Amino acid sequence: MPTIRVQSDPFSLGDEAEDFAKGRTDTGAVVTFTGIVRDTGGMSRMEIEHYPGMTEKAISGIVDQAMERWSLDDALVIHRHGSLAPGERIMMVATASRHRIAAFEAAEFLMDYLKSRAPFWKKEYGPDGAEWVAAKDEDEDALSRW
């Protein structure tokens, strides 16, 4: 059963990766990806807003697609909301599969879809005030490869 967590609390990358990987005997590959808040020029913090209810549903739909398409053994998505400082981890994805290529591809698929199909919005606070992060055309284009 895949795990989906939407939370404001920080998470430990090490603990999550260890928990996800342990006890598997027929999984050949675990891939993890971690997103980190990047300072884009004097940014002091980022606020992430989301749509409670739809967020979990949307992520669940994306994860179900990945599980089926790559016959994954398991998947994990953690995505934070609220106030985050540069260097903090925003989110992580983990995939478990018999084979490495499926685990990598599924992780990329999850990331591409989480970027533009999960209802999160980022606002950056910097020296010149606050600004909503605009979605990029290339993020939308990235979906077409799947």
Next chain:
Amino acid sequence: MLDVMYFAWVRERIGEPRETVTTEAATVADLVAELKAREPRYEAAFADLSALRVAVDQELSDFDAPLAGVREVAFFPPMTGG
């Protein structure tokens, strides 16, 4: 009775995160037209529909979507997760 929700800069322009609307609007586009006619803050939020996305009962949808039987409609800019 419809719960209408707003997120990110749409919420900021309208000035509240959600409201209950009594409407006979047949589609999302009809609802938008009704809201725009109400007050300038709605006009400001819905000025450019190409910059907006809509979810109907928590599923990503479009402005032609019918509202019969719908409980919740949400308006927001393109999502920036990950």
